[in-house]
Structure formats: structure tokens, C-alpha cells
């Protein structure tokens with residue numbers, strides 16, 4: 001696997017190497033390591049691909065995407081508010097955040113479909129500000145597949161190549177290659193109306209990849225699809241992106257999608273970056289209560305603090321976290337899967353044990369989610385998850401919860 005991280009916050013060290021990063025992938029067929037050329041010949045479903053996908057002709061330079069202090073306002077709304085970061089070539093980056101946080105505006109500025117008020121977008125050190133969208137050689141896939149309804153899948157894929165000067169035979173050959181790549185070789189003559197949503201989005205992806213773009217931009221490409229298709233296509237897009245080594249930026253408001261697909265997630269809130277990091281780091285070390293609540297579920301415990309430690313609901317909580325600091329700490333966080341069931345206790349529960357009452361039990365197949373209202377603080381419901389075959393409590397049961405000191409996080 002390629003060394004990580006592929007993206008760096010502006011303040012961190014940027015890559016100055018001129019060598020293309022080496023990506024090592026294993027052939028799904030043989031399990032052995034593949035060369036770049038070989039890697040190009042698998043299609044979306046991981047099957048051998050019969051044609052040839054030419055890697056983008058970028059020489060040996062690294063095409064780092066640099067977002068430099070971008071600002072975009074619409075009237076009173078600051079959609080993008082001094083955003084800066086860098087994406088190294090070959091990375092898969094997700095913009096994640098609630099509705100209206102500026103994800104799409106940021107992506108559209110990168111694509112050249114929106115003009116920033118100030119700041120710059122650079123690719124491989126070249127300022128793209130004056131370059132119109134159609135000349136940027138970026139592939140873009142939108143939520144609404146945006147296919148021409150009167151054109152076959154093959155013509156849709158080849159369409160963008162015409163204005164790039166490809167001959168008819170080259171276009172046809174390329175379109176067939178690309179449809180093969182996305183597992184639709186046998187659907188080339190179908191109209192979009194004769195295809196499923198998932199197939200149409202594969203055609204849109206094939207069209208975006210056809211001109212060998214230097215950057216792939218995906219704007220909620222899976223949100224119109226049903227859950228099962230979305231899940232399959234999610235894995236296929238990620239696997240294809242890794243095989244082609246194409247730098248990809250995807251907008252999503254679906255945290256599961258971002259966690260499953262991205263090398264790096266940029267969490268946005270109100271036009272600003274809340275945190276940038278590897279999905280695991282965001283989950284285990286959220287930089288703010290906002291990130292903690294947005295990436296997975298986090299139980300937030302309002303606490304007071306005195307000499308003996310943190311106090312929550314008549315319980316003293318020990319926290320391992322190194323030097324939680326002397327600042328004004330008002331809340332601690334703990335993930336549902338980190339909470340354990342303790343043996344029953346009355347009012348004099350030991351440290352880190354919170355007695356309560358079961359308020360909700362939800363069976364979710366592989367796990368059961370339980371909500372517990374602490375006896376001494378009934379308005380702060382704690383959620384925990386029980387896996388496998390274990391005694392599942394019933395509504396109204398008394399249940400004591402252990403909040404391990406190592407799992408409690410100080411929330412800034």
C-alpha cells in the first residue's frame with residue numbers, strides 16, 4: 001500500500017519529491033503484486049479487463065492539488081470561508097459535512113464551475129484560476145447522472161472526446177474500453193432509459209474517465225441509488241480509483257460512505273474546515289464535539305470538575321487521556337461500543353460506573369443498540385451497543401454502565 005498520508009493540511013510539510021508515488025496493488029485474480037500496466041486491465045467488478053486504459057500522460061511530476069485560502073460568498077452567506085489544504089496525487093478525499101456547509105461549492109470551484117472570490121486552486125503548481133472548466137481535463141460525475149437521453153451508453157461515453165479532437169474510430173474504441181472497465185461492455189447500445197440507476201451512474205463514471213482526466217470529481221454520485229446498489233458501487237469506485245491511481249475528490253453527507261471510501265476526510269462546517277484526517281483518526285481523535293458527533297455516534301456527557309476528577313450523574317469519572325489540561329472542560333465523550341455493562345450497583349456505584357434504566361432496545365441484526373437514562377441525570381441518555389449472543393436487557397430494567405477511563409475523551 002502507498003505510504004500515508006496522501007493529503008496534508010497547509011501548515012504541514014508538503015511533498016517536494018518529483019517521483020511519482022509507487023502504488024502497490026494485488027491482483028484480485030492472482031493475489032500477486034501488479035505493475036501499472038497490468039493494473040490498468042481490471043474492470044470495475046475486479047474482473048480482468050480486455051482493453052487497455054492508458055495512464056494519464058503526466059510525465060514524472062507529482063500533480064498535487066493545492067487549495068489555497070479559498071473564499072466564496074453568496075450575498076450574506078459565506079459558503080467557503082478561507083479553506084486551504086493539499087491533496088497528493090492518487091489520494092481519495094471526501095468532503096463531509098451537514099447540508100449547506102459548502103461541500104458542493106468547494107467542489108464546483110475546483111471544477112471551474114464556480115468562481116472563487118479570493119484564493120487559488122493549483123494543480124501541479126499551476127494556477128487554474130484562468131482555465132475554463134472544459135479545459136481543465138477534470139472528470140466530473142454528478143448525483144443526477146446527466147446522460148443524454150437520446151444517446152446510447154457508448155455515444156454518451158464518447159461524447160466528450162469529440163471536442164478534444166478524437167477521431168470517430170478512436171472515440172468508439174475508447175468508449176468500448178471504458179464501458180468494459182465499468183462492467184457494461186454488453187450494454188453499449190442501450191439508452192439511459194433502458195438502464196438501471198446504478199448502470200447509468202457507471203456510464204457517467206466511464207464518461208468522466210474516458211479522456212484520462214488528471215482529477216476525478218464526484219458530487220454525491222451515489223445518493224440517488226438504493227442502499228444495496230450504493231454499497232456495491234461504493235466498493236467498486238474505490239477499487240477502480242486505487243487501480244487507476246487517479247486523484248479523486250468526492251462530496252458526500254453520508255459519513256459511512258466517507259469512512260468506507262476515503263484516504264482522507266475533510267470535515268466542513270459553516271464553510272470552514274473543522275478537521276482533516278484519516279477516517280480512523282477522525283473517529284478516534286475528533287478535534288471537536290462537532291466532529292465527534294458527525295463521524296459516528298458519540299455519547300456526550302456534561303461534566304463538572306473538581307479536585308477528585310470529573311463528575312457526571314453522581315459518578316466520579318477517571319480519564320486516562322494524557323493531561324486533559326486545566327482549561328474549562330465541560331464535556332466528555334465516549335463511543336457506544338466502548339461502554340460496558342457492569343454488575344448492578346445502587347446509589348454508591350464505584351468510579352466510572354453509572355447506574356441507570358433501560359429506555360430503548362433496538363435489534364439491528366449483528367448488534368443490539370440500548371439506550372440508558374442515568375438514575376441521577378435522566379435527561380442525558382447514553383447509547384451502548386451489545387454484540388453477539390449476550391443477555392439483552394428489557395425496557396425498564398435497571399442497568400449499570402461502566403465507562404472505561406481509557407475510552408473517555410475530553411471534548412474541546
Ligand SMILES: Nc1ncnc2c1ncn2[C@@H]1O[C@H](COP(=O)(O)OP(=O)(O)OP(=O)(O)O)[C@@H](O)[C@H]1O
Nearest residue numbers: 074077079097098099100101102103104105106253
Ligand atoms: N448559487 C447560489 N446562490 C446563493 N446561495 C448559494 C448558491 N450556491 C450555494 N449557496 C449557499 O451556499 C451555502 C453552501 O452551499 P453548498 O451547496 O455548497 O452546501 P453543501 O454542503 O453542498 O449542501 P448540500 O449537502 O445540501 O448539497 C448554502 O448556504 C447555500 O444556500
